[in-house]
Amino acid sequence: MKEKVDILKNVDWDNLTFSITPTRSMYLAYCENNEGWKAGQLEPYGDITISPSAGVLNYGQGVFEGLKAFHSVKNRIVLFRPDRNASRMHESAIRLCIPPVPEKMFMDAVIAVVHDNVDFVPQQKKGSLYIRPCIWGSGPVLGVKPAPSYTFIIYVSPVGPYFPGGLKCLSLKVTNLYHRAAPKGLGNVKAIGNYSAALYPHKLAKKHGFDEVIYVNAANENFIEEVGSANLFVLKDSCLKTPRLGGSILPGVTRDSVIQIAGEILGLEVQETDVTINDVLNADELFCSGTAAVITPIGKVSTDDESREIGGNRIGSLTREIYDILTGIQNESREDPFAWVQPVMGL
Numbered sequence: 232m233k234e235k236v237d238i239l240k241n242v243d244w245d246n247l248t249f250s251i252t253p254t255r256s257m258y259l260a261y262c263e264n265n266e267g268w269k270a271g272q273l274e275p276y277g278d279i280t281i282s283p284s285a286g287v288l289n290y291g292q293g294v295f296e297g298l299k300a301f302h303s304v305k306n307r308i309v310l311f312r313p314d315r316n317a318s319r320m321h322e323s324a325i326r327l328c329i330p331p332v333p334e335k336m337f338m339d340a341v342i343a344v345v346h347d348n349v350d351f352v353p354q355q356k357k358g359s360l361y362i363r364p365c366i367w368g369s370g371p372v373l374g375v376k377p378a379p380s381y382t383f384i385i386y387v388s389p390v391g392p393y394f395p396g397g398l399k400c401l402s403l404k405v406t407n408l409y410h411r412a413a414p415k416g417l418g419n420v421k422a423i424g425n426y427s428a429a430l431y432p433h434k435l436a437k438k439h440g441f442d443e444v445i446y447v448n449a450a451n452e453n454f455i456e457e458v459g460s461a462n463l464f465v466l467k468d469s470c471l472k473t474p475r476l477g478g479s480i481l482p483g484v485t486r487d488s489v490i491q492i493a494g495e496i497l498g499l500e501v502q503e504t505d506v507t508i509n510d511v512l513n514a515d516e517l518f519c520s521g522t523a524a525v526i527t528p529i530g531k532v533s534t535d536d537e538s539r540e541i542g543g544n545r546i547g548s549l550t551r552e553i554y555d556i557l558t559g560i561q562n563e564s565r566e567d568p569f570a571w572v573q574p575v576m577g578l
């Protein structure tokens with residue numbers, strides 16, 4: 232009880248940001264020498280020891296996921312589409328020669344961590360509990376090859392908005408200096424290295440007053456890909472477009488949710504297609520989507536040659552509507568016609 236009070240009292244519940252707040256416990260499981268995943272367990276949240284020659288440290292052999300638990304208006308804790316994260320992590324693992332964690336093991340582990348840290352789920356309207364499953368090649372390697380052993384870890388943190396200001400419009404720069412991912416590379420899976428590749432372009436963009444970068448495709452630089460930490464949507468004349476999958480774009484869970492909300496609830500025409508820089512510059516509304524980003528409006532887009540305000544640099548009505556529907560389903564204040572929400576605990 233004392234431990235519980237001590238950790239919780241340091242949390243500034245009214246001003247949560249997207250940053251790490253240590254919680255009570257994390258989940259750990261191991262797979263040694265291709266012998267399959269052994270049952271995992273909860274341990275106190277804290278540092279771990281790892282070999283300096285671990286595959287993940289030397290060659291980036293690691294994948295991760297991000298999902299959230301919400302305190303809903305029905306006074307229960309719910310997960311949003313966790314099955315999608317389980318299956319995407321499976322795909323990511325295969326691509327990086329990591330033994331995939333069985334999807335049931337993934338789900339049971341997520342539920343176990345959320346249960347044990349349930350008092351870290353923020354109250355309604357204060358934020359959510361971000362859940363970060365990772366699989367790392369933790370065994371030693373020197374030559375470039377798959378690690379002999381792996382660690383599956385899940386830690387959690389109460390979080391607020393990913394972009395400070397929440398629904399404040401972002402100003403983005405289309406970069407032609409860097410690509411996020413190569414065709415047939417790792418862009419369509421959640422490999423840890425994809426995110427370190429984005430650090431420097433992001434730092435440069437920040438230095439010039441932008442919030443984030445829009446990447447174009449590496450093959451011919453004609454098409455928009457994604458924002459690096461989120462997928463992108465363009466509304467023009469009541470048609471919602473988003474870059475098609477199949478290349479180097481991450482198949483976002485929120486991306487898929489937006490497509491279904493827009494098409495099936497709002498009756499909009501939705502196209503997964505090639506999206507050009509001109510489409511973005513001439514949009515009626517523009518927003519990005521992600522587990523962390525939720526739905527974040529974009530109010531300004533700049534290329535090297537020009538800068539355009541989108542929708543008067545104010546959140547568009549459709550963007551707002553999609554935000555309200557998505558977050559309403561997540562916090563159970565709206566009907567959930569797609570059965571996306573999975574309760575894990577009544578309070």
Ligand code: COI
Nearest residue numbers: 297298460521522523524
């Ligand atoms: C997410 O939206 O959960 C992500 O993984 C993006 C970023 C925080 C890395």
